[in-house]
Amino acid sequence: MSGAGGERPSVPRRWYTDPARLGLLALLLSAALCFLLPLYVMSLTSFKSMEEIRNTSLFALPPQLSFAAWQAAWSSACTGVACNGISAGFWNSVLIVIPSTLIAVGLGALNGYALAFWRLRGAGVLFAVLMIGAFLPIQVMMLPLVRLLAPLHLVGTLTGIIIVHVIFSMPVMTLIFRNYYAALPRELFLAARLDGAGFLYAFLRLMLPMSLPMLAVAAIMQATGVWNDYLLGLVFAGREHLPMTVQLNNLVNTTTGTREYNVDMAATLLTALVPLLIYALAGRWFVRGIAAGSLKA
Amino acid sequence: MTALTVEQLSVQLGGRRVIERLDLQVESGEFLVLLGASGCGKSTLLHTVAGLQAPHAGRVLIDGVDRTWSDPGERNVGMVFQSYALYPTLSVEGNLGFGLRARGVARGEVRERVRRVAQLLQLDALLERKPAQLSGGQRQRVAIGRALVREAGLLLLDEPLSNLDAGLRATLRRELKLLHQRLGATMIHVTHDQVEALTLATRLAVMQDGRIRQLGTPDEVYRRPANRFVAGFIGSPAMNFIEGKIARVGAALQLCATGLRVDLPAQLFSAALPLDGESLVLGLRPEQIHLASAAGVSSGQGASDGRGANIGAGRVTLIEPLGSHEVVWIELECGTVAALNHQGQRYHCGDGVSLAADLETVSLFDATTGERR
Amino acid sequence: MITRRIDSGLRRAHLALVPMALVALVCYLGATLWSLRISLSSSRSFPVSDFVGLAQYRRLFSNERWLHSLGNLATYGLLFVAACLIIGWLLAILIEREVRMGGALRLVFLYPYAMSFIATGLVWQWLLNPGLGIQEAVRRWGFSQFRFDWLVDQDHALYTIVIATVWQASGLVMTILLAGMRGIDADIWRAARIDAVPAWRLHLWVIAPMLAAPFATATLLLLTGVAKLYDAVVAMTQGGPGTASEVPTKFIMDHLFGRANIALASAGATVLVLSALIVMMPLIYARARSSRRPA
Numbered sequence: 001m002s003g004a005g006g007e008r009p010s011v012p013r014r015w016y017t018d019p020a021r022l023g024l025l026a027l028l029l030s031a032a033l034c035f036l037l038p039l040y041v042m043s044l045t046s047f048k049s050m051e052e053i054r055n056t057s058l059f060a061l062p063p064q065l066s067f068a069a070w071q072a073a074w075s076s077a078c079t080g081v082a083c084n085g086i087s088a089g090f091w092n093s094v095l096i097v098i099p100s101t102l103i104a105v106g107l108g109a110l111n112g113y114a115l116a117f118w119r120l121r122g123a124g125v126l127f128a129v130l131m132i133g134a135f136l137p138i139q140v141m142m143l144p145l146v147r148l149l150a151p152l153h154l155v156g157t158l159t160g161i162i163i164v165h166v167i168f169s170m171p172v173m174t175l176i177f178r179n180y181y182a183a184l185p186r187e188l189f190l191a192a193r194l195d196g197a198g199f200l201y202a203f204l205r206l207m208l209p210m211s212l213p214m215l216a217v218a219a220i221m222q223a224t225g226v227w228n229d230y231l232l233g234l235v236f237a238g239r240e241h242l243p244m245t246v247q248l249n250n251l252v253n254t255t256t257g258t259r260e261y262n263v264d265m266a267a268t269l270l271t272a273l274v275p276l277l278i279y280a281l282a283g284r285w286f287v288r289g290i291a292a293g294s295l296k297a
Numbered sequence: 298m299t300a301l302t303v304e305q306l307s308v309q310l311g312g313r314r315v316i317e318r319l320d321l322q323v324e325s326g327e328f329l330v331l332l333g334a335s336g337c338g339k340s341t342l343l344h345t346v347a348g349l350q351a352p353h354a355g356r357v358l359i360d361g362v363d364r365t366w367s368d369p370g371e372r373n374v375g376m377v378f379q380s381y382a383l384y385p386t387l388s389v390e391g392n393l394g395f396g397l398r399a400r401g402v403a404r405g406e407v408r409e410r411v412r413r414v415a416q417l418l419q420l421d422a423l424l425e426r427k428p429a430q431l432s433g434g435q436r437q438r439v440a441i442g443r444a445l446v447r448e449a450g451l452l453l454l455d456e457p458l459s460n461l462d463a464g465l466r467a468t469l470r471r472e473l474k475l476l477h478q479r480l481g482a483t484m485i486h487v488t489h490d491q492v493e494a495l496t497l498a499t500r501l502a503v504m505q506d507g508r509i510r511q512l513g514t515p516d517e518v519y520r521r522p523a524n525r526f527v528a529g530f531i532g533s534p535a536m537n538f539i540e541g542k543i544a545r546v547g548a549a550l551q552l553c554a555t556g557l558r559v560d561l562p563a564q565l566f567s568a569a570l571p572l573d574g575e576s577l578v579l580g581l582r583p584e585q586i587h588l589a590s591a592a593g594v595s596s597g598q599g600a601s602d603g604r605g606a607n608i609g610a611g612r613v614t615l616i617e618p619l620g621s622h623e624v625v626w627i628e629l630e631c632g633t634v635a636a637l638n639h640q641g642q643r644y645h646c647g648d649g650v651s652l653a654a655d656l657e658t659v660s661l662f663d664a665t666t667g668e669r670r
Numbered sequence: 671m672i673t674r675r676i677d678s679g680l681r682r683a684h685l686a687l688v689p690m691a692l693v694a695l696v697c698y699l700g701a702t703l704w705s706l707r708i709s710l711s712s713s714r715s716f717p718v719s720d721f722v723g724l725a726q727y728r729r730l731f732s733n734e735r736w737l738h739s740l741g742n743l744a745t746y747g748l749l750f751v752a753a754c755l756i757i758g759w760l761l762a763i764l765i766e767r768e769v770r771m772g773g774a775l776r777l778v779f780l781y782p783y784a785m786s787f788i789a790t791g792l793v794w795q796w797l798l799n800p801g802l803g804i805q806e807a808v809r810r811w812g813f814s815q816f817r818f819d820w821l822v823d824q825d826h827a828l829y830t831i832v833i834a835t836v837w838q839a840s841g842l843v844m845t846i847l848l849a850g851m852r853g854i855d856a857d858i859w860r861a862a863r864i865d866a867v868p869a870w871r872l873h874l875w876v877i878a879p880m881l882a883a884p885f886a887t888a889t890l891l892l893l894t895g896v897a898k899l900y901d902a903v904v905a906m907t908q909g910g911p912g913t914a915s916e917v918p919t920k921f922i923m924d925h926l927f928g929r930a931n932i933a934l935a936s937a938g939a940t941v942l943v944l945s946a947l948i949v950m951m952p953l954i955y956a957r958a959r960s961s962r963r964p965a
Contacts, residue, residue: 010356010363010364010365010366010367011366012351012366013366024764024767024768025768025771027764028764028765028768028771028775031761031764031779032775032778032779035778035779035781035782035837035841036778037797038782038793038794038797038837039781039793041793041796041797042793042796045796053802054802057806057807057810057811058797058802058803058804058806058807059807107689107690110686111686111687111689111690114683114686114687115687118679118680118683120680120683120684120687123687126687126690126691126694126695127690127694129694129695129698129699130690130693130694130698132698132947132954133694133697133698133699133702134894135890135894135897135946135947135950135954136698136702136897136943136946136947137897137898137919137939137942137943137946138898139900139919139922139923139926139935139939139942140701140702140705140936140939140940140942140943141697141698141701141702141705142923142926143705143708143926143932143935143936144700144701144702144704144705145697145701147704147717148696148697148701167693167697170689170690170693174690193679198678198679198682199678199679199680199682199683199686200682224784227786228784228785228786228787228788228789229786230786230787230788230900230901230904231900231901231923235927245786245788245789245901248788248789248792249788249792249904249905252792252905253904253905253908261796261802264792264796265793265796268789268792268793271786271788271789272784272785272786272789275784275785275786276781276784276785278784279777279780279781279784283777283780283781286780286783286784287776287780287845287849290842290845290846290849291845291846291849294846294849294884294887294888294891347860347864348863348864349860349863349864368863368866369860369863369864369866370863370864370865370866370867371866374864375864376860376861376864378857378860378861379857380855380857381857382855382857382858382860382861384858384861384875384876385876385880386875386876386879386880387875387876395865395867395875395876396865396866396867399865399866399867399868399871400866443861443865444864447865
């Protein structure tokens with residue numbers, strides 16, 4: 001054995017020469033490409049003219065970028081009876097999402113707070129009912145709900161659809177806030193009570209400010225979920241307030257005559273734009289939302 | 298045969314130099330302990346030797362082969378983690394054999410090697426159990442067994458006792474020492490607990506800020522600390538430090554501080570004798586100080602019980618009873634010192650006492666560099 | 671003074687939970703029971719309060735379309751859950767190993783989950799369009815005999831829905847498993863490196879068993895998606911061609927509104943709910959029990 005050193009010196013392994021690492025990266029990148037493919041194709045198609053669509057390959061770049069399909073999708077495509085584009089649906093969705101997010105998140109926080117800190121008899125059972133209900137297909141509750149809300153003149157109104165969204169999001173919202181508050185030190189709450197804080201005071205002044213990140217996560221989850229909803233909007237929103245997803249389906253799947261695929265894709269992109277934008281800006285909060293929702297304390 | 302050589306090792310963590318040009322050699326069969334406070338780089342050093350942390354500069358040679366950039370699996374080392382890191386879903390048998398099976402070793406041989414190690418570590422009755430069903434000591438043995446099954450040349454232990462409560466810690470500490478005596482394996486152990494370090498080590502490295510401040514046997518480190526840091530780190534209660542100036546009268550040396558005058562024998566100094574007027578720090582361990590009641594003793598003469606040379610007088614301010622002895626805190630004019638009293642409840646707060654010390658064994662440190670003189 | 675405060679606090683707490691109580695008892699429990707009641711009547715377009723026993727259920731199970739939709743759901747459910755779990759798990763393993771670009775790549779795999787089922791269905795309907803989609807594109811590359819017309823093929827239409835929804839949900843499984851992996855003792859990974867255990871082996875024999883809880887959660891969420899499958903079918907195939915991709919929820923919705931036979935629809939809904947509960951109850955129970963046990 002030679003003095004200090006051995007046969008060959010040790011060299012650091014660089015990522016570009018390590019076969020295992022390169023193989024891993026190649027696998028991941030191909031998978032990423034597969035996942036990105038639909039978005040890529042959707043965007044390409046929306047910028048082509050119908051002529052180009054018929055004559056060029058699905059994956060080919062558009063010879064010239066045309067926004068005509070986007071304009072048509074927004075303002076002149078036919079969604080059922082009216083031909084005013086999908087823009088009406090956009091504003092409807094906005095009007096539905098904002099109030100239902102605010103109310104659902106607020107109620108969820110209040111419920112979670114009450115369940116976590118105040119030992120109430122029967123609350124556990126109610127919560128269990130709520131949680132099991134979350135797993136059930138909506139169809140089983142659809143008709144009863146229509147029958148319940150009809151005499152109140154809430155079916156087909158903006159208020160009605162908002163209420164329905166709040167109802168169906170309550171289990172998840174309550175769950176994530178209950179878990180969140182249960183993980184906070186109980187001593188904080190007890191100290192506040194000893195200091196004389198009442199139910200609402202402790203909530204508004206102490207717990208709510210402490211749960212700002214959770215509020216953000218819940219708001220993102222709720223807003224995305226409501227925006228993406230189709231069925232509830234179809235049944236409860238009424239013709240004047242149809243959300244964008246319903247308008248989209250009408251636009252694409254109920255067209256008579258020739259289908260304009262570029263307009264279809266533009267409309268789909270427009271509909272998916274808001275959640276995708278939220279995701280692009282707040283992707284990490286999305287992940288936190290999933291983690292929070294999948295934990296069951 | 299040198300089991301491990303570390304040459305001029307520098308390691309950076311997040312832009313910060315955690316280990317700075319460190320050199321270390323560990324011989325085969327040694328039990329080396331890396332001792333230091335958190336952040337001193339001891340765990341980083343261990344992880345770099347294991348291959349879990351890439352160095353910035355320098356070399357790591359294991360059994361004479363340069364392994365600076367080798368994968369952990371190629372280095373033939375074993376590691377015991379603070380949490381033991383046993384695979385929770387595998388039985389003891391599964392845990393011990395996992396590495397071998399991964400390498401494609403024949404099933405018969407795996408069974409044989411696992412059986413042998415299990416016998417050696419007295420785990421044979423537990424082979425079917427899962428880690429959750431084992432006691433702390435049993436888990437430690439399984440963690441060590443994992444390395445022994447692979448016939449690892451070097452065993453690295455990363456604070457394996459730190460998570461345990463005091464009683465269990467002492468028991469497992471002794472088990473570790475017995476194991477080392479039986480196996481003769483080369484072990485490198487990281488800890489912040491000096492009791493662990495002193496009791497387990499054949500050699501001890503005291504680390505601070507990424508450097509080794511002293512490397513030596515526990516005895517050397519305790520009796521002749523190389524610098525003020527090591528002197529203050531080792532020993533409980535800590536060494537007393539008194540700063541003073543040298544008064545040189547011909548060949549005789551005296552350390553003078555307020556109300557204190559200590560004659561220093563020349564043999565204390567390893568290098569050149571200090572000059573007149575130099576500032577030095579005197580280091581006295583509490584057990585080196587002998588107390589006597591002040592009544593009837595005039596300063597400057599030998600203490601009444603005849604032990605050591607008188608160095609001064611003071612007043613008792615605090616007494617900490619520890620059963621077998623007491624720690625007595627005495628306020629002198631130049632500071633507060635601690636002394637040990639093995640003679641029952643002799644002193645009370647407020648008492649005047651005179652102090653004497655065995656001056657052949659005290660330590661002297663440079664006032665500016667802290668190095669031993 | 672404190673006692674009065676506590677009392678009023680409790681009262682307010684009870685008050686605050688009234689909406690939740692209403693929703694749970696009226697909307698969930700009550701609605702489900704009401705649906706059950708309707709299924710035992712002969713209601714057509716409007717609820718009728720007679721009692722016909724299990725007649726609607728007998729009619730249901732002699733209805734070709736319903737039986738076909740149940741079979742479709744079972745096939746779909748099996749394929750969907752299996753594919754999502756496997757793909758999600760593989761992605762999680764790959765991402766976990768890739769330290770540098772893992773964060774950015776994770777977002778790529780999860781973005782489909784942010785899209786609505788309608789949008790997902792529509793884009794895949796486009797991709798799988800025989801004349802203008804992938805089949806045509808590959809043919810243009812020179813493979814003139816290439817066939818990928820599952821969308822209009824009776825025997826394969828259901829699989830197109832599997833493809834679209836697996837694309838959407840695999841990222842969710844990956845995210846849940848990655849979160850679970852983060853909770854694993856970091857020293858286990860290091861111990862495996864020191865033992866020279868290859869990553870795939872560690873994942874298969876040690877890590878995956880340790881991820882039993884996240885796997886159960888992911889499966890539960892996936893099964894919920896299976897039971898609720900509706901939007902994607904409407905967007906992609908409308909249940910066709912014929913009844914090749916018919917699903918129970920579509921059957922129920924069609925009979926609730928279009929075909930005006932709410933009793934039959936309610937019977938279908940009840941059957942769907944019961945099946946969902948039977949399949950998911952063991953998982954829900956296991957999760958509830960494991961979360962009560964100390965970690």
